[in-house]
Amino acid sequence: MITRRAFLAAAAAAAAPAALQATPGAMSEAIRALTGGAPAPRGRVKLDVPELIENGNSVVLGVTVESPMTEIDHVRAIHVFAPLNPLPNMISVYLGPRAGRARFTTRVRVADSQTLVALAQLSDGSFWSDQVSVVVTLAACTEEVK
Amino acid sequence: MARAIVKVPARARRGEIIELRAIVAHVMETGFRRTETGALVPRDIIRQMVCRYNGVEVFRADFHPAVAANPLIVFTTLATESGRIEFRWTGDNGFAAAESAQITVE
Numbered sequence: 001m002i003t004r005r006a007f008l009a010a011a012a013a014a015a016a017p018a019a020l021q022a023t024p025g026a027m028s029e030a031i032r033a034l035t036g037g038a039p040a041p042r043g044r045v046k047l048d049v050p051e052l053i054e055n056g057n058s059v060v061l062g063v064t065v066e067s068p069m070t071e072i073d074h075v076r077a078i079h080v081f082a083p084l085n086p087l088p089n090m091i092s093v094y095l096g097p098r099a100g101r102a103r104f105t106t107r108v109r110v111a112d113s114q115t116l117v118a119l120a121q122l123s124d125g126s127f128w129s130d131q132v133s134v135v136v137t138l139a140a141c142t143e144e145v146k
Numbered sequence: 147m148a149r150a151i152v153k154v155p156a157r158a159r160r161g162e163i164i165e166l167r168a169i170v171a172h173v174m175e176t177g178f179r180r181t182e183t184g185a186l187v188p189r190d191i192i193r194q195m196v197c198r199y200n201g202v203e204v205f206r207a208d209f210h211p212a213v214a215a216n217p218l219i220v221f222t223t224l225a226t227e228s229g230r231i232e233f234r235w236t237g238d239n240g241f242a243a244a245e246s247a248q249i250t251v252e
Contacts, residue, residue: 058214082212086178090212095221098204100163104221106207107214109176141211145181 021112027081027088031119034079040119040127047080047118047130048105056110056140061090065102065120065128075102077121084114086141109140148172152233154247158225166197166205168233169218170243176211192217192237200229209237225251 031040048062065075074097080090093104102120110116115133122128153167170192177189189211197205204223223231232246 062220085212086176087210087212089210091210092208093219093221094206094208096204098199098202098224098226099222100224101222104207104219106217106219109212109214140214141176142178142180145179145187 021084022086022088027083027117030081030088031079031117034119034121035127038125038127040129042129042131044128045078045118045120045130047116047132049116049132049134051132051134053110053134053136055138056112056136057138057143058107059110059134060105061108061116062105063103063118063120063130065122067102067122069097069100069102071097072123074099074123075120076123078102078104079119079121080108081117081119082108082110082114083117084112085109086111090116110134110136111139111141112136148235148241148243150233150235150243150245152231152245152247154231154249155225156248157250157252160225160227160251162225163222164225164249165220165222166231167218167220168195168197168245169216170195170235170245171216172235172237172241174209174211174213174215174217178211190238190241192235192241194236195219196234197221197223198232198234199223200227200231225249227251 044066046064079092113135117131150170175190179187195207228251235243
């Protein structure tokens with residue numbers, strides 16, 4: 001038998017993680033702040049992340065952008081977003097023609113099954129993106145501290 | 147000073163694209179976690195990593211709480227001249243770390 005008190009406690013616990021997600025519009029707002037509303041079609045960017053993540057606490061994530069990386073045509077910045085993490089911004093990197101290649105790899109935390117987005121800003125002012133839907137078994141970011 | 151490890155090739159040909167790896171020991175506490183008693187654990191993360199090649203910035207990364215503990219970053223740069231490649235990390239609570247490596251370009 002479930003008492004009213006136990007039910008309320010369970011309901012509060014179930015509702016708590018939702019409060020720790022960014023609001024649905026937070027990622028779009030963060031992207032709009034960078035692009036100023038300019039379109040960011042899919043293409044030229046490759047977001048490399050496993051589709052099935054067993055442990056969201058450390059996920060190898062890489063982004064590669066097709067670019068000659070010359071003085072007149074290069075990638076200025078690459079941003080990665082997770083709409084259902086407590087904060088949608090994951091990492092931003094700034095590079096230039098001296099990078100040789102528009103590519104980086106890091107390790108990130110993924111809080112929930114969601115669609116991760118990579119956004120690249122090119123020297124000509126255009127934006128390109130890629131997205132990958134991931135399934136997370138063990139969520140990160142908000143777990144209890146032992 | 148926090149423990150940091152960087153990997154830079156010791157020698158490279160001029161114009162070659164070389165891979166740089168940098169990792170630093172840090173908890174990257176998200177600021178969203180709670181203890182058993184419900185107290186919020188304050189955020190403590192590295193905010194930025196900057197890589198300079200003979201004093202010129204060639205790569206910069208802004209970290210958010212979504213970057214995993216002991217942040218690793220792998221990227222590339224053009225081997226332009228012999229000298230020193232330096233990595234600097236700065237973060238919350240006055241965190242600062244630096245590590246550098248020598249490269250010979252021929």
